Amino acid sequence: MEPMREPMQSILKEFPVEAGSLIPILQKTQEAFGYISPQAVERISRFLKLTENEIFGVASFYSQFRFIPKGRHSITVCLGTACHVRSGGILLEALERHLEIQTGECTADGRFDLEAVACLGCCALAPVVKIDGDIYGNMAVIKIKELLEKYE
Amino acid sequence: MNKLKALAERSRAEWQALHHPDRARIYLGMASCGRAAGSEEVRKTVLAMVKKHRIAAQLVDVGCIGPCYLEPLMDIAAFGKPRISYGNVNPAKAEMIIEKHLRRGEIVRNLAVGHFADAPCDDLPEFFAQPMLKHQVRIVLKNCGFIDPENIRHYLARDGYSGLQKALELSPDQVIEAIAQSGLRGRGGAGFPTGKKWQICRETGREPRYIICNADEGDPGAFMNRSLLESDPHSVLEGMLIAGYAIGASMGTIYIRAEYPLAIQRLKTAIRQMKENGLLGRRILGSAFHFDLKIKEGAGAFVCGEETALIQSIEGQRGMPRTKPPFPASSGLFGAPTVINNVETLGTVPHILRNGPTWYRQFGTEGNVGTKTFSLVGKVRRTGLIEVPLGTPLRKIIQDIGGGPQKTFKAVQTGGPSGGCLPEELLDTPVTYESLAAAGSIMGSGGLIVMDRDTCVVDVARYFLDFIQRESCGKCTSCRVGTRHMVEILERICKGEGEIDDLNKLESLARTVKSTSLCGLGQTAPNPVLTTLRYFRNEYVEHVVGKYCPALVCRSLIEYYVIPDKCTGCQRCVGVCPTGAISGPRSEPHNLDKTKCIKCRACLEICRFDAIAGNAIAIRTRGES
Ligand SMILES: Cc1cc2nc3c(=O)[nH]c(=O)nc-3n(C[C@H](O)[C@H](O)[C@H](O)COP(=O)(O)O)c2cc1C
Ligand code: FES
Numbered sequence: 117m118e119p120m121r122e123p124m125q126s127i128l129k130e131f132p133v134e135a136g137s138l139i140p141i142l143q144k145t146q147e148a149f150g151y152i153s154p155q156a157v158e159r160i161s162r163f164l165k166l167t168e169n170e171i172f173g174v175a176s177f178y179s180q181f182r183f184i185p186k187g188r189h190s191i192t193v194c195l196g197t198a199c200h201v202r203s204g205g206i207l208l209e210a211l212e213r214h215l216e217i218q219t220g221e222c223t224a225d226g227r228f229d230l231e232a233v234a235c236l237g238c239c240a241l242a243p244v245v246k247i248d249g250d251i252y253g254n255m256a257v258i259k260i261k262e263l264l265e266k267y268e
Numbered sequence: 269m270n271k272l273k274a275l276a277e278r279s280r281a282e283w284q285a286l287h288h289p290d291r292a293r294i295y296l297g298m299a300s301c302g303r304a305a306g307s308e309e310v311r312k313t314v315l316a317m318v319k320k321h322r323i324a325a326q327l328v329d330v331g332c333i334g335p336c337y338l339e340p341l342m343d344i345a346a347f348g349k350p351r352i353s354y355g356n357v358n359p360a361k362a363e364m365i366i367e368k369h370l371r372r373g374e375i376v377r378n379l380a381v382g383h384f385a386d387a388p389c390d391d392l393p394e395f396f397a398q399p400m401l402k403h404q405v406r407i408v409l410k411n412c413g414f415i416d417p418e419n420i421r422h423y424l425a426r427d428g429y430s431g432l433q434k435a436l437e438l439s440p441d442q443v444i445e446a447i448a449q450s451g452l453r454g455r456g457g458a459g460f461p462t463g464k465k466w467q468i469c470r471e472t473g474r475e476p477r478y479i480i481c482n483a484d485e486g487d488p489g490a491f492m493n494r495s496l497l498e499s500d501p502h503s504v505l506e507g508m509l510i511a512g513y514a515i516g517a518s519m520g521t522i523y524i525r526a527e528y529p530l531a532i533q534r535l536k537t538a539i540r541q542m543k544e545n546g547l548l549g550r551r552i553l554g555s556a557f558h559f560d561l562k563i564k565e566g567a568g569a570f571v572c573g574e575e576t577a578l579i580q581s582i583e584g585q586r587g588m589p590r591t592k593p594p595f596p597a598s599s600g601l602f603g604a605p606t607v608i609n610n611v612e613t614l615g616t617v618p619h620i621l622r623n624g625p626t627w628y629r630q631f632g633t634e635g636n637v638g639t640k641t642f643s644l645v646g647k648v649r650r651t652g653l654i655e656v657p658l659g660t661p662l663r664k665i666i667q668d669i670g671g672g673p674q675k676t677f678k679a680v681q682t683g684g685p686s687g688g689c690l691p692e693e694l695l696d697t698p699v700t701y702e703s704l705a706a707a708g709s710i711m712g713s714g715g716l717i718v719m720d721r722d723t724c725v726v727d728v729a730r731y732f733l734d735f736i737q738r739e740s741c742g743k744c745t746s747c748r749v750g751t752r753h754m755v756e757i758l759e760r761i762c763k764g765e766g767e768i769d770d771l772n773k774l775e776s777l778a779r780t781v782k783s784t785s786l787c788g789l790g791q792t793a794p795n796p797v798l799t800t801l802r803y804f805r806n807e808y809v810e811h812v813v814g815k816y817c818p819a820l821v822c823r824s825l826i827e828y829y830v831i832p833d834k835c836t837g838c839q840r841c842v843g844v845c846p847t848g849a850i851s852g853p854r855s856e857p858h859n860l861d862k863t864k865c866i867k868c869r870a871c872l873e874i875c876r877f878d879a880i881a882g883n884a885i886a887i888r889t890r891g892e893s
Contacts, residue, residue: 140565174584181567197728198488241339250303253305258877
């Protein structure tokens with residue numbers, strides 16, 4: 117918890133103490149640490165004078181927030197409608213198999229984490245996969261191996 | 269009030285200099301769709317070429333011009349010739365185009381899509397005369413693909429902020445009157461008259477009042493709002509300023525989903541440039557109007573697109589809808605009167621102010637005035653972002669604009685998870701709020717997904733219900749529990765474990781959820797099930813009684829096999845199969861072990877796309893041979 121205090125402090129000091137700050141603070145926290153740790157929730161709770169339960173209640177409502185650490189690279193598979201009808205679900209399964217993890221988990225070596233999302237907004241190029249900031253359209257199961265090799 | 273005039277003049281001079289016939293330009297489509305298709309790689313190649321050969325050309329990063337299926341798009345204007353567009357460019361093609369067109373002045377005909385001149389240009393087709401574009405009317409999308417969205421001067425050079433100027437010369441009531449007269453209805457789905465919404469808010473007389481731009485775009489499979497914000501952010505922001513002036517708000521919030529990082533970045537840039545040019549803050553354009561803008565990032569919840577949930581979310585709560593009335597226009601953000609408008613609604617407003625309500629009324633039909641953007645996706649040849657007058661028949665959109673389905677047409681889904689699947693017989697339905705509702709679907713925000721015979725409608729209904737069930741905020745029992753039951757039944761049917769009575773159960777559950785849910789999410793959630801049961805009952809019966817999936821999608825009901833006559837024995841599939849289900853000596857038809865096969869598509873894809881393989885892997889109904 118100690119090493120976290122300083123960065124958390126610098127996040128919190130940007131926000132007024134009011135309920136409307138909670139979601140932006142959670143977003144900033146996730147941006148800085150990759151996930152929302154129990155320690156972070158405790159700090160936010162003291163700062164906003166909300167109970168930890170209230171914070172978890174809000175955070176768990178939104179699919180953006182994660183409670184386990186991220187990998188070095190984050191893979192997001194689109195499961196929006198356009199991607200679904202073009203076999204996005206099978207793509208996700210293939211990635212789970214390839215990485216030997218479930219959606220929402222991180223590989224043991226910390227290289228990749230895997231998530232699903234409902235629409236990345238590139239539906240015309242479905243199925244779509246995003247790795248870190250890069251979006252790949254017209255994906256296919258057989259392109260996975262080569263694509264992942266680009267990310268160390 | 270000559271501030272805008274001065275700004276516009278300076279911007280026009282810059283615009284004209286950029287478009288001088290002696291100056292070469294390279295345009296690259298750098299919206300998310302372009303990037304997903306590989307435009308960043310193309311851009312790197314272009315920059316390297318320009319540097320290597322010291323080419324004097326201006327690179328203009330533009331947004332999305334619409335035909336996403338042609339991305340990456342790269343256009344060249346050089347040697348006094350008009351701008352010419354090249355589609356499906358990759359680094360190698362880009363190199364060739366630069367070499368020939370930009371360095372030597374030879375148009376690369378076989379790669380050119382069309383030109384942008386008013387007069388004929390050699391014998392190239394006109395870009396906007398292509399089938400996908402010629403049936404469209406581009407008002408909201410007017411600037412998309414033409415301006416650099418990160419350069420406010422491009423927007424200003426094309427009459428940007430003149431709608432605001434016009435508004436500021438009128439009284440707020442006159443602005444509301446103009447919008448009311450134009451007949452504009454909300455583009456977020458429900459089609460509520462925009463002028464009336466503004467009037468209700470203004471007439472409360474309570475201070476403060478707020479304007480919120482709904483950029484949550486929750487429909488999974490729709491991207492109109494993203495595309496507009498990435499390609500022409502100022503048009504939406506100008507709309508917000510006009511709305512703010514009209515209702516008497518001095519603060520606006522853009523609620524945008526976090527999955528759209530590029531749109532967020534461009535909005536931030538746009539807001540900064542507005543401040544630098546006196547278009548935000550105090551005394552805007554020298555008037556007495558003060559206004560400021562804030563961006564709030566959504567955190568990934570479909571229901572937060574619903575206006576009361578959206579407000580809860582901005583207030584830092586779980587995004588739970590509440591009962592209406594009171595409507596946000598009388599009691600919204602922190603209890604203050606609040607107008608919530610969709611991105612496209614606001615993007616239309618400046619055009620109405622600029623050209624007048626009568627001008628706007630010439631598009632569309634009597635009760636459905638104007639144009640609407642749609643994201644045309646799924647199993648259709650030409651996918652992309654389109655804009656058509658309201659009242660255009662679905663058939664025209666799918667056939668003429670989209671080029672028809674890739675295989676036999678099955679259904680078109682409008683309105684996302686709240687909408688319905690409409691069959692061939694209903695393709696002559698004009699897209700209006702009322703006619704789509706009468707067919708059991710909704711207009712929604714503009715998602716339009718085409719399905720062909722390879723799409724299973726039962727699977728699609730299951731998909732939407734599953735989506736809704738996860739996204740239900742859980743407040744009403746009927747929505748929370750009812751949708752879960754429906755998903756369970758649909759899953760059973762897809763597995764071949766359904767019974768005929770399940771169809772009646774589904775129907776009655778659907779009616780209960782529809783009539784007893786509190787918000788639009790639950791009230792519309794059963795639409796995909798109800799419409800598919802109504803128009804495609806046979807396909808359900810085939811799953812339930814025949815235990816097969818005619819589209820060959822439901823995985824428990826299908827199997828993969830090798831067509832021996834086509835198999836070249838190339839062993840490509842053996843290499844990609846993750847479970848070792850395929851075996852066979854080289855040069856002889858392979859053997860596929862059904863018990864090991866997990867139906868992961870790898871062999872199917874490699875067999876279809878690899879030059880050596882023979883398209884010999886196929887899918888059939890389980891047990892067939
Ligand atoms: C479940 C649900 C999701 C919605 N999602 C959106 C959305 O993503 N974007 C949007 O503009 N409107 C959405 N709406 C409609 C809004 O509640 C609201 O009617 C709209 O933003 C009003 O803007 P308009 O009058 O300009 O259409 C949604 C409604 C419901 C019931
Ligand atoms: S459905 Fe996958 S990007 Fe929209």
